[in-house]
Amino acid sequence: MDKPTLLAAYFGIVNAAAFFAMAFDKGRAMAGGRRVPERRLLAFAAAGGSPGALLARHVLRHKTRKQPFVNRLRAIVAVQVLGLGVLLWSLLRS
Secondary structure, three states: OOHHHHHHHHHHHHHHHHHHHHHHHHHHHHHOOOOOOHHHHHHHHHHHHHHHHHHHHHHHOOOOOOHHHHHHHHHHHHHHHHHHHHHHHHHHHO
16 A cells, blocks of 8 residues: 555544544433543544544534633644644745
């Protein structure tokens, strides 16, 4: 498999994992069961699954008022967008 295909597969898997972890946590929250630690949800986002986590927050209306979580997720997204911008800028410059 070539590198772009592997990279696309990785991001597809990590975003699906982030989405489904948030969905599982939402279900456990509604049932009063044991929850997924916020640290794990944020780790999925930091590993490249921030689009999946953001989509899950919006679609499932989950973790929308948890300010420490929301701020940390926004910080992860900001760092990722900045990093992507720097990467694109350096590729276009050379």
